[in-house]
Amino acid sequence: MRVVVTRPESSARRTAERLQDLGHQPVLLPLTRAIHHLKIAEAVLANPHSALAVTSAEALRVLSALGERLIPFLGRTLYAVGETTAKAAEAAGFRNIRRGPGTGAGLAKIIASDAPSFDAPLLYLAGRPRSPKFEDGLHAAGVPFVAAEIYEMEPIAYNEALIRGTLLDPPADAVLLYSRENARLFCDFAAPHLQELASLRFLCLSDNVAEIIPREFHRNIKIASHPDEDGVLALL
Template structure:
């Protein structure tokens, strides 16, 4: 199958390799690029907080770029949304990592179960744009937190001729979608060509991601049984 990979280039290499090992043809179409704000991360870390929370490996990459400035915080409790983000935190040197099941809402529930021990707000190292589920969950559970944006995902501009050639020469069979924003961007880019891709499969990390797929393609949506890349690739 020809499979579109919409992840940023920094994350797409591993997905590309995994798809090839599964016998598929990756079609790399990164829709965003990351802009890091390491000074904002350093300032936030210097403030009073009880623990750290990250819902993306991209946030961990920002922390990793701090080098020696991160060392005093590597022993703090870090809540990671899922296994991929937790692995990135482990590779960066964090020693007390609490792994969530894979979604922001579930991570908020995990943190709420520990929040009675907090003596200061949770520090959420966030990106922009982002799903509100994690913060909504913390608010619903009454968990005090501070959110600091440490990176932004900027859309990449593509020429329509390039998009058409990428998607239709020959037609792609599936697209991997890991976030609501990437689902929105892909459907915007692909809109002029979707009638010619009537059978394309939208392989989504979660129901939340699938909400941005046009209604006429809802029959083509598949949702991962567990919200990580293994779950998405199992849909192929």
């Protein structure tokens, strides 16, 4: 299958290698690039907090870039949304990692069960844009927290000829969608060509991502049985 990979370049190449190993043809179309805010990360870490929370491996890339300045915080409890983010936390040197089930809502439930022992707010190291479900879950459970935006995902501009060539020369069979924002951007970019891609499969990380897909393509949606890359690739 000819599979469009929409992840940022930093992680898209690893996904492309996995697709090749599975016998597919990856087509790289990164829709966003990460902008890191190291000064914000360093400043918020210095404020009182009971534990850290991350819902994206990109946040760990920001923290890793702090180098030796991160060392004093590596013993703190870190709540990671899922296995991929937890592995990134391990690679960054964190030693006390609590793994979530792969969704922000699920991670909020785990944190809520631990919150009575907190002696300071939880520090959520977030990006922009992001899904509100993790923060909504914390608010609903009455968990005190501070959200700090330490990175942002900036959309990449492509000309129409490149988009058309990527999607239609030859026609793509599937697209991998890992976030609501990437699903929104892909559908915006692909809108002029979607009628020529009537059989394109939208392989989504979760129901939350799938909600963005236009109604006329709902029959083409597949949703991972577990919200991680293994789950998405199993849909191929």
